[in-house]
Amino acid sequence: MMSTWFKKNDGVNLPPPPPKPLPRRELGKSTMNEQTDSAFLTRLPPEIRNEIYALVFGAEDISVFHQNCWRYTTRETKNKRPQATRVAKSRLHLHHLDLLLTCQKINQEATVLAFSVYTFTTTRPSHYSDLKRRTAHLAPLQFENIRHFAYALECDDPFYATAASDFIANSLLLFPGVETLQLRVKTRSSKHVCMGYGLEPPRAEQHAGLEWTVAELIKRHVPEWWSTVVFQVLQGRSVAWQPGNRWRMEWPVIEMMRSGTAKLHSPDQTLDKWVPGVEVCDCGCGEATWLTAHLVQETGRRVSISIAYYTDHEVRDMRERDGSYLRLKEGAEELDVAEVYTGNGAAGFIWDADKAYWEGLRRRNGGVTARLPEGVRNLLGLK
Incomplete structure (x- = not known):
């Protein structure tokens, strides 16, 4: 009888066991740096x-x-x-x-x-x-x-x-x-x-x-x-x-x-x-x-x-x-973004930046060539 009962209830979904509790902390057990430079x-x-x-x-x-x-x-x-x-x-x-x-x-x-x-x-x-x-x-x-x-x-x-x-x-x-x-x-x-x-x-x-x-x-x-x-x-x-x-x-x-x-x-x-x-x-x-x-x-x-x-x-x-809401900085504006989908079902957003955006970004970053050594810029004829 007991064996039959277990067989009939093999498909029962039991709730998962409660999570194992975290180990209790022990204070002051590890080697400590005295931070003498602080x-x-x-x-x-x-x-x-x-x-x-x-x-x-x-x-x-x-x-x-x-x-x-x-x-x-x-x-x-x-x-x-x-x-x-x-x-x-x-x-x-x-x-x-x-x-x-x-x-x-x-x-x-x-x-x-x-x-x-x-x-x-x-x-x-x-x-x-x-x-x-x-x-x-x-x-x-x-x-x-x-x-x-x-x-x-x-x-x-x-x-x-x-x-x-x-x-x-x-x-x-x-x-x-x-x-x-x-x-x-x-x-x-x-x-x-x-x-x-x-x-x-x-x-x-x-x-x-x-x-x-x-x-x-x-x-x-x-x-x-x-x-x-x-x-x-x-x-x-x-x-x-x-x-x-x-x-x-x-x-x-x-x-x-x-x-x-x-x-x-x-x-x-x-x-x-x-x-x-x-x-x-x-x-x-x-x-x-x-x-x-x-x-x-x-x-x-x-x-x-x-x-x-x-x-x-x-x-x-x-x-x-x-981070649930983003606060725009002064002078910023909303961008005309488009929603895109991939073949695996993932979704994302894309924005087609214009030439003015990339020029402004290079100017704010000092330009890619600005980070080159002075000798390399002179060799390439860059200012």
Whole structure:
């Protein structure tokens, strides 16, 4: 019977096995060149170098959210300089972590700092097993120093609330040193991110124990889907938090009001000062939205969670930097190109350059004869 069963299922297409995880990195195991000729490494004191490293690795760019950012943590620095070809020159992209590839000396002294200030960003659904697999190759020192993590979402529709809460909860569970978690959400000017007075208030349990004024403020100024995300994290939808490890939510505005550092003006409910984490709604309605909150664990651990909206023009700028769009230089114009096909099915483009183009190219390059030795030019009668 067993033999017959296997014969009948020989044609079943089983899914491929998961990729083999990368080997875990070991820091400081290879022989290192001390770079004694480098003025940066020998003349600048460590404090100044650390300031420079922090500026490079901590430079915030909301549009950088490639899911393969982890690959910059495992590439070897030796023999990785791009070849001086036309393709390499035109496709050379800069990344905040590229400085780690300069030499082993910089890699060794700046890796921990880089991991502690750089914001790693993913665009993939952040299940716990997936996050763990994608970071399994990191050295323990690197993994423990990840402080900032972000998840790029298409929009703030309630459909994405579950994925957002999964990201926050699984990141809290997996990364012991994480301090900030951010949801980077694409929005448009017509998108209203505030709840507004006309909407039903959130579920009562979200505001249990809060006075009416605070509940009304949260209702008015916290986007509905953002409130849902935080609620799902606290209630253990993704991770069942055990006694002693549970979390509670703090809003910076409310804490400043309770401490007396910020006051609320009635009846318009506006604050008398700017508060971190409070921004004006992107749709132009003038309402203030609370986009930052703090999760405080019973153990005393504190993690900041926030939303950052980016607009369509930022995506366009990112694509231009990545080469998806080409920006014409001043004085340039589009060329009349023709599409051509080869016998093997490949396609390409061709442009029939005129005489003026080739003369201009030779003039810009100094002419072919300009590169010949002076004696050869005199022999050929060339000027």
